[in-house]
Amino acid sequence: MKKLGINSPYTYALGMLAMMIPVQAFSSFYSYYYIDKLGLGVGLATLARTIYMVWDAVNDPILGYLSDGTRTRWGRRKPWIMAAIPLFMASFVFIFSAPQGTGDRQLFTWFLIALIVYESVAAILWVNYGALFPELFRGDRLRAKASAIQQGYQIVAILIGTALTPVIFAWIGFSGMAWIYASVFAVLMLLCMMTVQEDEEARKEPPLKMLAAFRETFKNKTFWIFNIANSFAQTVNGLLSSAIPFYAKYSLHIPESQVSVLLAAVFLSVIPLVAFWYWVVRKLGGLRGWRFALLVYALSVIPLWFAKGLGGGIAAGIVVGLGMSGFLVTPAVLNGQIVDRDYEKTGRRREGIYNAVGGFITRSSGLLSALAFWCVGLLFGYVSGNDPGPNADQAFRTLISVIPFLLLTISYLVSLLLKASDNPTRHTE
Template identity: 70%
Template sequence: MKKPLTNSPFMFAFGMLAMMIPSQAFSSFYSYYYVEKLGLGLGLATIARTIFLIWDAANNPLLGHLSDSTRTRWGRRKPWIYGAMPFFMLTFIMVFAVPDGLQQGGLFTWFLIALILYEGAASVLWVNYGALFPELFRGDRLRAKASAVQQAFQIVALLIATALTPVIYTALGFPQMAIIYAVAFAVFMMMCMYSVKENPEASKAEPLKLLDAFRATLKNKQFWIFNIANSFAQTVNGLLSSMIPFYAKYSLHIEEAQVSILLAAIFVSIIPLVAVWYWIVRKLGGLKGWRTAMVAYGLCVIPLWFAEGLGGGIAAGIVFGFGMAGFLVTPAVLSGQIIDRDAELTGRRREGIYNAVGGFITRSSGLLSALAFWIVGMMFGYVSGDDPGSSPDTTFRVLISVVPFILLTVAFLVSLFVNNNEEDAKGTYSI
């Protein structure tokens, strides 16, 4: 007998809420915590992130292939998610529960180990949760609806993770904040998984061997172009989120307690703007809507350069929120179409490896973000909170406005190579 709310877009979106609260708190505040609060050198922080990405490049696609090849009576994806949940909780807490008295070398070692373990557990979750989306929701209309619900939950998570986090860590400390978010993750993810029933038909075909699976994925030119363009835009999301605390302190000159007000104003405004972008995409179509979102996003980061004080920051942030909302809504349907066409060609549902490889491409944006932080910091003399240099105002205006504009320009130019024709006989996919 089918359970109530089985494979409901609403219940499935609790998984997004579960993972995005700790993930966004991590991406927004780990640099601020280690560099500004603990005094880790910016160069060491960049090295740690680079080492992780080399490791992630190898394990992420492999995780996707293992997920696609899994055959159990509980499904392909759910066993991986249940297994990764406790490790994700423990490693997230580890990132923010740093022992007292660590010097630069010890702090770097702790940060690197915590980063690798945390991102490993997170990769298992994101690969398998992402792989469920195109399997459970078939057809553009249902995917668009499910994506819209997901993005609404994602924005709630962004609001909680960015606006509430400074309140919690100011009152309780970073380790206690991590424990609270780890428990919230477990509750929301269990709600999501309770509602998910995987399609047994999706796993009937014999899985491709590892090399054959990678070969088929590498041949899909449109998949690579789509994800490379997205990676530049995703860099902007991560860069802006992680730079806002610095930007608020050094450029807007507002108190740390007011950062929550700034973040709340930005992310509350995104909630209705997601509905606006959903309407725009329905009118323009997926591909044109995706490109339009990138153009709008690029224009919307410009006011951040000119903002002054809390009021100016809020006004510029709301404009920025319009652009961010567009990028949150548009990619899911296009990604689902790529996976559907691969299934038509190979006779196998391979959501895992596509989400894993696509996830690695977009997560590699973290390296771009870290490099941008390091290069701009070097240009203007910012080293850490203990040594901010002579021009921290300019440093963070460049990082939050100029660099994102350049990245989004590149993303739009790359997106022009994604075509809208039917796939050709050699398996080059279109969107």
């Protein structure tokens, strides 16, 4: 008899809750912390992200291959995740504990080292946690349900990581906030791993050789179109999260104490809309549901340009919630289909390498986000919190509305390259 909670979508989603609380706090406030609070120049912050992306280009695919080839009595993914838990805690605290009163060179060095360590450990977690999804949940219907539950947990985490974070760091500082979130992460991730039971048959299959594994992955046209489209949309997620504190300060002209209210309005609206997008996927299928979500997301960012004050920001944020929720729910079904088709072809379940390479493509959005931040800053004269320039209002309206609309339009157009005939066979059991 199956143990209660084993491989349940609800207990598996605890891992998403665990990781997304600190990850969302990082993506929303690391720029604000280093650039506006500590005074690091936008150009240096962008340079650090660029250096990291070079490392990430090598790091992620190798992690995926190693994960697929792991054979232990505890599973392929769980040993990696368990080993990464204390490392992630330490790296998250490190990144928000920069020394005060240092020059740009010392602050840049601290940021670069902290970024490389933090993101490398985070990659281990995401590669292995994400690789569990197609293995534990088979078939479009179960995957759509599991994805909806997972994204519901993710929105709760986003809400905590964005709306609650300013309250916490105003109370005990950024380092104190990091200690709290690191501890919460550890407890929730351990609970998740206690309920995960990997497929024993997958561990019996001998892994593909490295060159063959990468060759099969890189020549998969459907995989590339899907992930390139997602990378542009993921850039928007990062831009919205990181730009909202700036947008609130310079465009809406609301005090820092009200930023949590604005963030709560954006992300609370997403939670009930997850159920709507689950229904959309069931009606339209994985491909059309995903494509429709990209289109809705593109239209939803337009009202942010016109918002005035806290009330206008809240109204525009609720509209954004409709588009964001669609992009959070819909990709998982199509990604699972891609992995299933690869298994039919190769006879190996290679979720790790697909999740790693796909994760690198979508995480390259971090570089796009940083470049967008830098270019808009140059265009409108914003340098840092110490030197915001004369057009900070227009800068952050552009960054939070115009740039996301253009990126999502590109994402939707790329998605049209994926024809119905290229779509992996749907499994409805």
